[in-house]
Amino acid sequence: MALVITVFKVYFVLIVILMLVYAVRHFIFSYNRIFGQQRMYYNDIYDSELPFVSVLIPMHNEEKVLQNVLDSLLVCNYEKDRFEIIPINDNSSDATAKMLDEYKVRYPIIRPLHRNSGERGKPASLNDAMQLAKGEIIVVFDADYRPGKDLLRQLALAFADPEVGAVMGRVVPYNITKNWLTRLLNLERSGGYQADQQARYNLKTVPQYGGTVGGFRKNIILETGGFNPRVLAEDTELTYRLYTKGWKVVYANAAECYEEVPETWDARAKQVRRWSRGHNSVMFRYFLPVIFSKHMTPREKLDGTLLLIVYAVPFLFALALIDSIILFFLGEMNVFVGWWALLFLGAYNSYGNFAPFYEIATALMVDGVKKDVLLLPLITFNFYFYLWNISLGLLDAVGDLVTRRVVEWAKTERFDDSKNAEVAQQ
Numbered sequence: 001m002a003l004v005i006t007v008f009k010v011y012f013v014l015i016v017i018l019m020l021v022y023a024v025r026h027f028i029f030s031y032n033r034i035f036g037q038q039r040m041y042y043n044d045i046y047d048s049e050l051p052f053v054s055v056l057i058p059m060h061n062e063e064k065v066l067q068n069v070l071d072s073l074l075v076c077n078y079e080k081d082r083f084e085i086i087p088i089n090d091n092s093s094d095a096t097a098k099m100l101d102e103y104k105v106r107y108p109i110i111r112p113l114h115r116n117s118g119e120r121g122k123p124a125s126l127n128d129a130m131q132l133a134k135g136e137i138i139v140v141f142d143a144d145y146r147p148g149k150d151l152l153r154q155l156a157l158a159f160a161d162p163e164v165g166a167v168m169g170r171v172v173p174y175n176i177t178k179n180w181l182t183r184l185l186n187l188e189r190s191g192g193y194q195a196d197q198q199a200r201y202n203l204k205t206v207p208q209y210g211g212t213v214g215g216f217r218k219n220i221i222l223e224t225g226g227f228n229p230r231v232l233a234e235d236t237e238l239t240y241r242l243y244t245k246g247w248k249v250v251y252a253n254a255a256e257c258y259e260e261v262p263e264t265w266d267a268r269a270k271q272v273r274r275w276s277r278g279h280n281s282v283m284f285r286y287f288l289p290v291i292f293s294k295h296m297t298p299r300e301k302l303d304g305t306l307l308l309i310v311y312a313v314p315f316l317f318a319l320a321l322i323d324s325i326i327l328f329f330l331g332e333m334n335v336f337v338g339w340w341a342l343l344f345l346g347a348y349n350s351y352g353n354f355a356p357f358y359e360i361a362t363a364l365m366v367d368g369v370k371k372d373v374l375l376l377p378l379i380t381f382n383f384y385f386y387l388w389n390i391s392l393g394l395l396d397a398v399g400d401l402v403t404r405r406v407v408e409w410a411k412t413e414r415f416d417d418s419k420n421a422e423v424a425q426q
Contacts, residue, residue: 015320029199030358054135062143121409123227139215154255165247166216169255191360201251205303211235233278246295276393
């Protein structure tokens with residue numbers, strides 16, 4: 001029994017330390033975004049020979065939203081003979097196929113790919129489409145996204161740098177006024193991109209390719225076997241594949257694209273659970289390769305590892321909560337001894353527990369929407385929601401690893417109301 005109690009105490013202390021590490025990380029990112037030197041993107045590069053770009057758009061039953069992304073791309077500021085659009089109809093049962101064929105007749109630049117058999121899902125769709133793509137640069141959008149007019153050019157500029165393997169733009173929700181959930185998701189998006197991604201780019205750590213609103217070099221993916229259809233988080237997998245092989249991912253904060261965020265808690269729960277399942281699957285594959293990579297700097301390895309395990313932390317934290325309850329009822333909560341314990345616990349509760357708020361508040365200040373700071377207290381209610389669904393995703397990933405079962409892709413529900421969606425196309 002004494003050994004079990006000791007194990008519980010050690011685990012509790014380790015999780016407190018881990019949470020403090022993340023708190024310091026959030027603080028550094030927030031401080032850097034406000035007071036640090038901001039790393040410039042490639043916007044000032046003038047290149048009369050921009051690369052030929054193939055725009056891939058995976059679609060499964062996207063009749064509600066597909067016209068938005070296609071219409072936006074058709075008016076973009078990129079030479080029409082320098083890019084193509086390949087919407088991928090992935091086993092749709094609605095009017096997606098018919099609508100794409102109608103676009104093809106009207107616009108030769110649009111070359112639909114119809115997948116009516118084979119493995120379904122985004123990775124498999126991208127693999128098939130890359131075989132047809134003419135461009136050396138692949139840009140990916142989800143079907144519910146609305147790219148700005150200059151977005152393709154902004155993304156393509158990054159590949160003038162021979163070290164860049166992928167580029168990621170900023171995602172901005174357009175349906176934020178629907179309800180409280182969409183308003184809170186807008187806060188999360190602001191913190192994640194305006195503060196977190198930009199700070200990681202500033203500090204030369206590991207900005208993450210996000211699977212949409214981004215591009216990559218086609219030859220890198222094809223030469224390394226394409227996307228793994230067994231991995232739901234193909235974007236995270238690509239990020240670590242690139243870094244462990246010596247390539248870099250850059251972040252274009254000014255390259256904004258507008259998305260539809262989930263409007264119901266059930267849709268958000270399924271989305272987060274899928275993200276967690278896919279991300280943790282990548283963690284199992286890349287944890288050791290990141291640590292022992294010969295191509296990553298110590299700074300990249302540290303931040304890359306913390307980013308890699310981020311979807312495992314809620315489950316570990318939940319276990320620590322259960323751990324503390326058990327220790328309390330056993331009368332063994334004297335985990336810390338000495339005056340320094342007060343400082344340690346005080347720092348954790350006043351500094352660690354509020355760490356995510358720093359980046360969101362920072363992003364809102366930078367964006368000039370300070371009134372939305374008033375919504376920050378509501379994020380408190382998201383704590384148990386994410387704790388539960390992200391933990392379920394981790395358990396799914398463990399089950400996938402142990403049983404080697406086939407992972408099925410689950411598309412996020414669409415809610416688009418085009419009449420009420422107003423997007424500022426730049």
